[in-house]
Amino acid sequence: MDFPVFAVLAAMLTIATPLVWAALGAVINERAGIMNLGIEGTMYAGAFCGFFAAATSGSAWFGLGAAVVAGVVAGALMALLTVTLGVNQHVAGIGITLLLVAACDFANRLLFSSGSQTITAKFDRLFAGGGIFSQYPLTYVAFLVLAPALWWVLRSSGFGLRLRAVGENPEAADAAGIPVARTRYAALILGGAMMAIGGSFLTLSLLGTFTIDIVSGRGWICIALVIFGRWKVWPVVGGALLFAVTDALQLQLAITSLFSGVPNELMIAFPYLVVIAALAIWGRGVRYPGSYLKPYRRA
């Protein structure tokens, strides 16, 4: 059989893009000591707000800007709850996800009551017909700019050092004069923006429209990927690619006659099962950031 290897690889990069954006956003959050379960809702809000702004303005760039704003607001809200008010991170994160998903669905019903058929301005693939290189701009940015930049920031910048200190030992960071709360706010806002950009990729690049449940658990996958990648940039990117390649394979195989007897739902579940298996195998004995889930209060 003539297997379309390049088609699968091209699909892998596309599928991995929103995961890379959002998971690296989560890396920033968690390196600062905060697990942001608002990630799913933040991606959803990015997808919806990006779509809405693009649909009304006619510009995909305008949509992207709106997604960033949505992510910043969601991140700031998470920061307000967990950093300033010291709310339990699980509760705050899940609350934000529930809130944002419901708000977006509600707005969608109000604004586009005809259903979800509105097609908006969207980004086009660069190098059309270029095979594996024919990708959306955000894909290029994710792999060639975002990941290397974040890797460098965490390793070699003062901001990265502060972030790690705040996530590992906020008492020590505080004693060294690092503003713990402000650093965590910055991490959540930056990470939120990245998550929302990842979400907007689904509407503004892939589909050109918004559908209910468009994020479909990608946020949760990212939370798993971050643990799988042990809070390190490249392993997290690798995890995203692993998920994406199984998803691409699954899509490819679903259309071959060989698997016609296998229920479609099982095929769709396949990549998720791979992530769970990978976590079960490599996710044990991981060392979480020192102040993971702990609010910081000065005595």
Place this chain on the structure above:
Amino acid sequence: MTAPPSAAGAASSVSAASPDSSRSSPGSALAELVDITKTFGALVANDAISLSVLPGEVHALLGENGAGKSTLTRILYGLSQPDSGEIRVDGRVKRISSPADAMEAGIGMVTQEFSLVDTMTVTENLMLAGVGLGRINRAAARAKVLAAAERIGVSIDPDAIVEDLSVGQRQRVEIVKALFHDCRVLILDEPTAVLVPQDVEQLFDSIGRLTSAGMGVIFISHKLHEVTRIADRISILRRGRIVASRPAAGLEPRDIAALMVGAESVAAPVASAENETLADALATSIGLDPADLDGPSVSVGGSALPSAAIRDRSRATRATSPISEATALQITDVTLGNDGSRVLDAVTLSVRRGEILGIAGVSGNGQTELVNVLCGTLTADRGSVMVDQTEISGLDPAARIRAGFGRLTEDRKGSVIPGLSVGQNLVLEDLDRFRIGPFLNRGAVREHVQKLIERFDIRAQPGDPIRSLSGGNMQKVLLARAISRGPKALVASQPTRGLDIGACEYVYSQLRALRDEGAGVLLISEDLDELLGICDRIAVIFSGRIIGELPAADATPEALGLLMTGHDTGAADDSDAAVNA
């Protein structure tokens, strides 16, 4: 009540207008704390305290555990906010609401509990203070670390990950860290608690250099002989108040001790008189002149009153019950690490029942690892550990405790669950004793905890979170937990680090009582006075090997010091043989 006793009031304002101050630039304090009050609930940790540091001065702060020393200095460094009172820097009122403010005002601090990021390298840790947002210059910082370390005369590997360092090494990093950034006022909260004598000398040298360059130092310590050596002025805190503040010139440790305990303490002399009689009796019974016993101890490490006094007394009570031949703790051939780099190299020791065996050594020579192997938190590559004929090396920590093994580890914070209360931490290891089916018998727990709090004089309520306790009180909790179950063998690692004289004595008396009940105690310490004072035998560890063993009665600080730096002397071998014979 706000007005402090009049003597204290006069004394505490001595800084601003002291006529007898012999400094060239008096009156212009670098930093001043004025009328600082800080309460934690009903507890007044600082009660209208005023304190200042002048340029070029070492201002020592003394006081028993929980007196409020750390609280006061943490306020100056912005780690804690006072309820009332103000801070002045160079005579001007300054709001210090964070360490960043403090550093900007030229105030640096080495906190009592380590504040290092364990997963980062030494260099990264030192870069943290004052790091911007942009590119960091690792190479330059690394060079600066080496230079700073050299300046104060310690050797530090700038690329080591902090969690791989021993407690002693971490403390050195802390000190270098504080000096790494230019500051004019340096607060040292018990910096010498973990240093060996040579390093204390080096630290004092560096402090001397810093003060002669015009810097002011606030120095907190429980070691009176250190304080009398280095301080220009001494302030004593008791229960949140300054009870005395004097120029240090002419003050003897004895005088300071008297100021510290105040007039109300009469128990100590009685106890020591009792012990002295005992000492005489004992000495006569083994055919020695008591004067011989007391003679050499007085000069140890340049110290005078307190540790010497402790030594006298502990010597006096040594071996009241004959050391039995049965071993309480037998460590055989314990080895850790591969051939090239052995962390522990065939360590063999036996602690008999009714005996305290000391292990002396410079920190970082395998003590931490040995304790971890004994506790079951680290698995040795080879060797066996027996408690009273029971092999425990294959057991988990809880099973070891059940087998009669007790421990007091050097990392106090790591031995408690910070979020639980004092009471919960006290019963954590013997929950089985307080169970009714699957439930906890709360009444019995409360009763037990109350008894322990009274017996061990823990200054806290059962419900207080343990993390709010001062170092001394926390150690008492751990001591109570370990001793109350009557272990057959107890390993105590640096049990008196950071404790005030009273608390130290208390720990010694508990260890001795345990020994007299027939348990074996393995005491790991860097404090030679302590080892010489309380142990029956002293072994020396160097590079993971036991390189000598002496009966304490024959040991001198000089001989131990030689062994501790790796000089395997013939004399040591001889006495070693004598002991084993």
